[in-house]
Amino acid sequence: MNSTNLPWHLLQSFAAIAAAGSLSSAASTSGNSQPTLSRHLSQLEELLGQRLFFRTSTGLTLTPEGAVVQAHAEEMAQTAARLSLAGTQAQTLSGTIRITASQIAATYLLPEMLVGLNASHPDLQIEVVASDHSENLLRREADLAVRMYRPTQNDLITKKVAELPIGLFASSAYVEKHGMPNSAQALGKHTIIGYDRSTLIIDGMREVGMPVDRSFFAFRSDDQVVCWRMVLEGMGIGFVPRLVGLSHPDVIQIWPDMPLVSMPVWLTAHRELRMSPRVRLTFDHLAKCFAAL
Numbered sequence: 001m002n003s004t005n006l007p008w009h010l011l012q013s014f015a016a017i018a019a020a021g022s023l024s025s026a027a028s029t030s031g032n033s034q035p036t037l038s039r040h041l042s043q044l045e046e047l048l049g050q051r052l053f054f055r056t057s058t059g060l061t062l063t064p065e066g067a068v069v070q071a072h073a074e075e076m077a078q079t080a081a082r083l084s085l086a087g088t089q090a091q092t093l094s095g096t097i098r099i100t101a102s103q104i105a106a107t108y109l110l111p112e113m114l115v116g117l118n119a120s121h122p123d124l125q126i127e128v129v130a131s132d133h134s135e136n137l138l139r140r141e142a143d144l145a146v147r148m149y150r151p152t153q154n155d156l157i158t159k160k161v162a163e164l165p166i167g168l169f170a171s172s173a174y175v176e177k178h179g180m181p182n183s184a185q186a187l188g189k190h191t192i193i194g195y196d197r198s199t200l201i202i203d204g205m206r207e208v209g210m211p212v213d214r215s216f217f218a219f220r221s222d223d224q225v226v227c228w229r230m231v232l233e234g235m236g237i238g239f240v241p242r243l244v245g246l247s248h249p250d251v252i253q254i255w256p257d258m259p260l261v262s263m264p265v266w267l268t269a270h271r272e273l274r275m276s277p278r279v280r281l282t283f284d285h286l287a288k289c290f291a292a293l
Helices: 008-020 023-030 034-048 064-090 103-120 172-178 200-207 224-232 277-291
Strands: 053-056 059-062 095-101 124-130 144-147 156-171 238-241 251-254 262-270
Touching (some): 008 059, 023 034, 103 124, 124 277, 156 277, 172 251, 262 277
Parallel strands (some): 095 144
Antiparallel strands (some): 053 059, 156 238, 156 251, 156 262
């Protein structure tokens, strides 16, 4: 056994796998990818010189040696949690937290959440960067990221915190001038606002039996805030998360019962920064706020 300086992250992955019973289930709950968890398990088994799981057709079950390791891992996790809590209480939660978020999240979702964070922790200074570039975290240009897709970089911890249903909206002025489309075929006679390179809307429309391509959109931009502003100005019919559209008094939802694609929200932090009390506090606060949407 070569267990000198056994990496804690290997034990964390092992504990996640043991609790979930399979690599795929552990990946969905831990924020790590399935290949990462598999690699961590192999490294841990090699370091310990023991087989920790039986591989079966229904998943993974602990070997007797694995059960012993699980007991120690759980004890270590409880100790780490107590130490982490003590450290958080001992440190003043001050300084700067820098958050990068997509345009739509930074403009319409984060403000109310950050007001609450500021009210409970007034010594915390908050910076927001509206950007979709994942390298913001990798280059340490931000502490946290709010993304509408799951980042895949190995050094990041990710957690899916919400699914935002997309709705179809038009301004009252547009509907008054052009009428309400009464069928999918009639929608093609209207001015439609959509994304440029992103296929999110195209994929969603195909799923509900409306195959279109980007030429279907008379106005195109991958900046969702720009698209929404064009809807508000009365240019045409566009797509936006329902909670954003329904909060505006001067727009009308088109076909509210029509199912469309949902927009996932992922909260992401660099693995090392996640141990910072400021980052952990903000991460947990935003996760709770998004879950309540």
